[in-house]
Every structure is written in C-alpha cells, then in structure tokens.
Amino acid sequence: xKTFKLLTxxxxxxxxxxxADELLNVSYDPTREFYQEFNAAFAKQWKQQxxxxxxxxxxxxxxxxxxxSVIDGLSADVVTLALSGDIDAIAKQGNLLPADWQAKYxxxxxxxxxxxxxxxxxxxxxxxxxxxDLVQSGIKxxxxxxxxxxxxxxNYLAAWAYADHKFGGDQAKVKExxxxxxxxxxxxxxxxxxxxxxxxxxGIGDVFLSWENEAHLIEKExxxxxQIIIPSISILAEPPVAVVEKNAKKHGTEELAKAYLAYLYxxxxxxxxxxxxxxPRDAKALAKWSGNFPKINLVTIDKEFGGWGKAQxxxxxxGGTFDEIYKGR
Amino acid sequence: MSxxxxxxxxxxxxxxxxxxxSLIILIPLAALFLKAARLxxxxxxxxxxxxxxxxxxxLTFGASAAAATVSTVFGLLVTxxxxxxxxxxxxxxxxxxxxxFALPTAVAGITLTAIYAPNGWIGEYLAKWGIEAxxxxxxxxxxxxxxxxxxxxxxxxxxxxxxxxxxxxxxATLGAGRWTVFWRVIFPMFIPALITGFTLAFARAxxxxxxxxxxxxxxxxxxxxxPLLVVGQLExxxxxxxxxxAAAMLMASFxxxxxxxxLQRRLNWQNH
Numbered sequence: 145x146k147t148f149k150l151l152t153x154x155x156x157x158x159x160x161x162x163x164a165d166e167l168l169n170v171s172y173d174p175t176r177e178f179y180q181e182f183n184a185a186f187a188k189q190w191k192q193q194x195x196x197x198x199x200x201x202x203x204x205x206x207x208x209x210x211x212x213s214v215i216d217g218l219s220a221d222v223v224t225l226a227l228s229g230d231i232d233a234i235a236k237q238g239n240l241l242p243a244d245w246q247a248k249y250x251x252x253x254x255x256x257x258x259x260x261x262x263x264x265x266x267x268x269x270x271x272x273x274x275x276x277d278l279v280q281s282g283i284k285x286x287x288x289x290x291x292x293x294x295x296x297x298x299n300y301l302a303a304w305a306y307a308d309h310k311f312g313g314d315q316a317k318v319k320e321x322x323x324x325x326x327x328x329x330x331x332x333x334x335x336x337x338x339x340x341x342x343x344x345x346x347g348i349g350d351v352f353l354s355w356e357n358e359a360h361l362i363e364k365e366x367x368x369x370x371q372i373i374i375p376s377i378s379i380l381a382e383p384p385v386a387v388v389e390k391n392a393k394k395h396g397t398e399e400l401a402k403a404y405l406a407y408l409y410x411x412x413x414x415x416x417x418x419x420x421x422x423x424p425r426d427a428k429a430l431a432k433w434s435g436n437f438p439k440i441n442l443v444t445i446d447k448e449f450g451g452w453g454k455a456q457x458x459x460x461x462x463g464g465t466f467d468e469i470y471k472g473r
Numbered sequence: 474m475s476x477x478x479x480x481x482x483x484x485x486x487x488x489x490x491x492x493x494x495s496l497i498i499l500i501p502l503a504a505l506f507l508k509a510a511r512l513x514x515x516x517x518x519x520x521x522x523x524x525x526x527x528x529x530x531x532l533t534f535g536a537s538a539a540a541a542t543v544s545t546v547f548g549l550l551v552t553x554x555x556x557x558x559x560x561x562x563x564x565x566x567x568x569x570x571x572x573x574f575a576l577p578t579a580v581a582g583i584t585l586t587a588i589y590a591p592n593g594w595i596g597e598y599l600a601k602w603g604i605e606a607x608x609x610x611x612x613x614x615x616x617x618x619x620x621x622x623x624x625x626x627x628x629x630x631x632x633x634x635x636x637x638x639x640x641x642x643x644x645a646t647l648g649a650g651r652w653t654v655f656w657r658v659i660f661p662m663f664i665p666a667l668i669t670g671f672t673l674a675f676a677r678a679x680x681x682x683x684x685x686x687x688x689x690x691x692x693x694x695x696x697x698x699x700p701l702l703v704v705g706q707l708e709x710x711x712x713x714x715x716x717x718x719a720a721a722m723l724m725a726s727f728x729x730x731x732x733x734x735x736l737q738r739r740l741n742w743q744n745h
Binding site: 206208209211212233237289291292293329330331332333334338341345346347348456460461462463466467470471 | 524590591592608686687690692694701707709
C-alpha cells in the first residue's frame with residue numbers, strides 16, 4: 145500500500161506542475177488553426193505573468209463526439225465547442241460543470257462568432273446569389289447530415305430563418321422550401337469536413353453551405369477553384385467556451401483554465417480570431433479584418449428559434465421537421 | 474471426483490476461456506443490453522418502427538446479404554484459381570486478397586468513393602450509362618462486397634488445398650463428364666466452407682460503418698445504414714435509443730447466424 149501511494153505520488157509529480165503547467169482544450173474540427181496560434185500567444189503571456197512554462201494540449205473532432213468523450217471521462221480542463229447544446233450535455237449528463245456555465249464569460253461565453261455562407265464554383269456558373277436560388281431544379285446543394293453534424297444544423301436553421309422571413313412565418317410554405325432544398329442535396333456527409341471533401345475534391349454539387357471560416361480555408365486549399373457568396377440573411381453561430389470545473393479542480397488548473405478562456409477576449413486573441421476568419425467580438429479587431437467579414441443580416445438562435453434546446457427538439461430530434469421533410473418522398 | 478478426463482488441464486483452460494470471453498464479449502454486450510433495458514417495450518417498439526429505422530434495416534440486411542452472396546460466388550472462383558493453377562504472380566495475388574482486412578475502413582471508403590463518384594475513374598463511365606454507383610444503395614453494396622471478400626477466400630482455401638485430385642480421378646474413371654465431376658463431386662465438398670465464408674462476410678457487413686458512410690451519401694430513407702442511425706442517436710446524446718437500435722441489430726444478426734449454422738449442420742449431416 146505504501147509503495148502504491150508512493151508510486152502514485154511520483155507519477156503525479158512527474159506529470160504535473162513541477163516542470164510545467166499543462167492544459168487540455170477539447171475543441172471541434174475547424175478551430176485547429178486558430179487554437180494553434182492562440183495557444184502560442186497565451187503560453188507566452190502566461191510565462192511572463194507566472195514564470196511557468198505552459199503546454200496546451202488540443203483535441204479536435206466533431207463537436208458532439210468531443211462532448212461525449214468528455215462525458216465519458218476525457219479529462220478536458222476547458223471545452224471550446226460548436227454548440228451550446230453540447231456543453232449543456234456535459235453539464236447535464238456528465239455533471240462536470242454548473243448549468244449556468246454560459247453566464248460566466250461575456251457574450252454568452254462566445255469570444256468569437258461565425259456564420260454560414262455559400263461556396264460556389266469559380267465564376268459562379270449557376271448564378272447563385274441567395275437562398276432562393278438553392279431550390280431551383282438542377283442545382284445541387286452540398287451540406288452534411290443534421291443528425292450527425294453540428295455544422296449541418298446551423299445550415300438547416302439558416303435556411304429556415306430565410307424562408308421564415310420570406311414567407312412571413314407561413315409554416316407550410318417554410319417546410320415546402322426546406323423540403324425542396326433538401327431534394328437538391330445528393331449527399332449528406334456525416335461531418336462538415338466530409339462535405340468539404342465531397343464538394344472541393346470530388347467536384348460534386350454547385351453550392352456548398354459552409355462555415356464562414358471553413359469557406360476561406362477551402363479558398364486557400366484550392367486556389368482559383370471556388371468563390372464565396374454572401375447570402376442576404378444568415379444565422380449568427382456562437383461557438384461557446386467553458387471551464388470543465390470538476391476536471392480543473394482535480395488537476396489543480398482552475399486559475400489557469402479561467403485565465404486561458406479570459407484571454408480569448410484580449411485584443412491579441414481577438415486579432416488572431418479575425419486572422420483565422422472567426423468574427424471577433426472586439427470592435428477594433430473586427431474593423432481591422434473587416435475585409436474578411438462582409439456585412440450580413442444575422443439572426444440569432446435565441447430570438448429566431450427560442451434557444452438551442454428548443455430548436456433541437458423541434459427540428460432535429462426523431463419525428464422533428466427534418467424527419468418530416470423526408471417523409472412521403 | 475467422479476471422472477478423470479484423459480486430457481489434463483480442463484479446469485484451468487475452461488476457467489481461462491470463460492474469464493476471457495466475459496471480458497471481451499459478454500460484459501460489453503451485457504452493458505449494451507442493460508442500457509437498452511432502461512427503456513420500456515413500448516419505447517423499444519416506437520424507436521424500431523420509425524420509417525428511418527425500417528428503411529435502414531432493409532438496406533443494411535439486404536445489401537449485406539447481396540454483398541456476401543457475390544463475395545461467395547467470386548470467392549469460389551478466385552480460390553479455385555489460386556489453389557488449382559500455377560502461374561507467375563500467384564503469391565502476389567494471394568497476398569492481395571488480404572488487403573481489405575488490413576486497410577483502415579475509412580481509407581477504403583474514401584478510395585472507393587473517389588473511384589465510383591461521378592468524376593471518378595469508373596464512376597465516370599457508369600454515369601454515362603445512367604448508373605449512380607456512389608451515393609446510392611449500389612454504393613453501399615460495393616463497399617460491403619469489398620470488405621467481405623477475403624472472408625470467403627480464406628475459409629475456402631484450406632479446404633480446397635486439402636482436397637486431393639483422387640475424387641475427381643475416381644469420378645472420371647467411372648465415366649463422369651467434367652461438368653458432372655464439378656457439380657456432383659467437387660462442389661458439394663465445398664458447401665460447408667462456402668456457407669461459413671458467407672456467414673462471416675454477412676456478419677461483418679452488417680456492422681460495417683467506416684467504409685460505407687463515405688460512399689453511401691447517407692440520405693434519410695434511401696441510403697442510411699443502421700450503424701449510422703446509432704451514431705445519429707449518440708450525436709443527440711440519446712444513449713438509450715442508440716443502445717436499443719444496436720441491441721436489435723445484434724439480436725437479428727444472432728438469429729440469422731444461428732439459422733445459417735443450423736442449415737450448415739443439416740448439410741454436413743446429409744453429406745456424411
């Protein structure tokens with residue numbers, strides 16, 4: 145027993161704070177490039193402040209899958225995910241942080257935002273300008289499956305918001321529009337990155353509904369092949385962040401984790417976000433990178449859909465509107 | 474001690490077997506059923522009778538059976554060629570059969586999609602004929618054929634290698650033609666191994682996820698497979714519903730495999 149205790153003590157000494165601080169940030173797919181840069185900036189700042197070296201470990205994957213990993217025991221200190229619903233699940237199912245986590249940081253704990261835009265083939269051969277064009281016959285639309293992809297749910301809600309405004313809230317007409325839209329979808333990949341491959345690499349589809357930052361990455365990756373179209377209306381996606389309090393407490397990284405997330409709101413971090421095509425909250429950073437972010441009429445999920453939980457229930461759960469539009473085909 | 478066995482070590486080996494099977498098979502499966510058992514019978518019924526689940530079940534079991542059948546027919550042919558003839562490159566071909574075992578299924582899925590997509594090498598020509606290979610039930614079938622193929626060859630090969638030419642010679646001296654020799658003498662000997670190969674390929678195909686989701690297109694009611702619906706439930710944090718679909722799949726597969734085994738016993742018994 146004594147040796148066992150000694151061993152655990154030794155191993156904890158070896159892995160923890162004697163030599164360097166360590167933090168595990170569990171995030172979703174398209175934030176890879178942003179957090180690489182942000183982690184370096186924060187580590188530098190942390191060293192100046194405390195004199196300690198810091199290693200931030202990153203984990204990326206589909207947002208829902210990442211949340212499940214944390215619930216099942218992946219010991220994340222902080223989570224930076226795509227949907228507040230996913231962090232809600234960690235709070236509710238895993239009991240790892242308080243239910244009011246979203247009030248802990250400014251702007252609904254979302255230091256940066258994004259939205260859904262269109263990516264089309266270079267020169268826009270099909271002349272796609274707005275959501276209304278997507279339901280014309282002969283147009284192929286690429287978007288992932290909302291049952292398995294968080295990004296796909298934002299696409300769906302953005303389309304819904306457009307139709308809702310256009311038809312003045314006439315539910316039957318809105319559903320008809322959504323049904324016509326998904327009739328033009330030949331492939332529903334399981335995740336956003338899968339859809340990117342289908343559109344950009346396989347050359348399938350005329351228009352790809354994409355995260356704004358992912359759309360810019362496609363332009364970088366496949367130069368001269370695609371272009372971005374800004375629709376008249378879209379949805380404000382607020383990817384939230386939170387300290388996984390129980391894990392942080394166990395690791396003794398509470399202060400560090402809090403400082404890490406707070407730094408996301410600093411001028412430096414906001415600038416990095418803008419550079420990586422996330423819309424900064426900070427007005428100065430937003431102004432600096434305004435070339436990347438054309439003005440769009442953005443609706444919020446709270447105002448338009450009564451919050452994430454409600455939207456999930458009405459649209460994406462079994463028997464929701466998404467299931468409905470595929471019925472009786 | 475009433476009876477001593479001839480071979481020693483029964484207690485130890487049996488104990489080990491049971492512990493091992495419990496750890497790697499029984500306990501995980503029991504956990505699955507426990508999770509699913511949290512829902513009532515009515516809830517099970519509601520989940521399993523949604524149009525999505527029924528459509529996916531038809532596709533999963535149908536495409537798996539079709540793929541396993543094709544693998545069995547062509548597996549027989551390929552094994553015959555590999556065992557019966559000597560030709561340069563035989564060892565190489567033989568090794569190639571195992572590739573679907575070794576390749577990560579996601580890689581297989583992406584590769585197959587690249588080839589069969591409308592702008593792929595083969596898909597391009599199929600598209601001219603109006604055949605949609607990728608993003609259709611046919612795509613699911615193609616992926617399942619790919620991953621099931623080695624099972625048939627590898628179960629049949631040792632049987633065929635042990636099968637000497639004396640039966641054929643005896644049949645020929647008794648006046649049987651080549652066709653009769655094959656159908657009446659050789660083929661019946663291979664049936665048990667073929668059934669085993671079919672069963673393995675079929676069982677593997679039912680649970681396959683990684684390669685299928687890339688080529689199927691995942692359209693609700695059209696090309697969604699059951700494992701995808703399980704993942705879809707998990708994405709909504711509905712662990713119980715996911716467990717129900719998984720448990721139902723497991724029971725259906727078990728029933729089918731059990732039936733096939735029974736059939737095989739009957740055939741074996743008839744042969745002797």
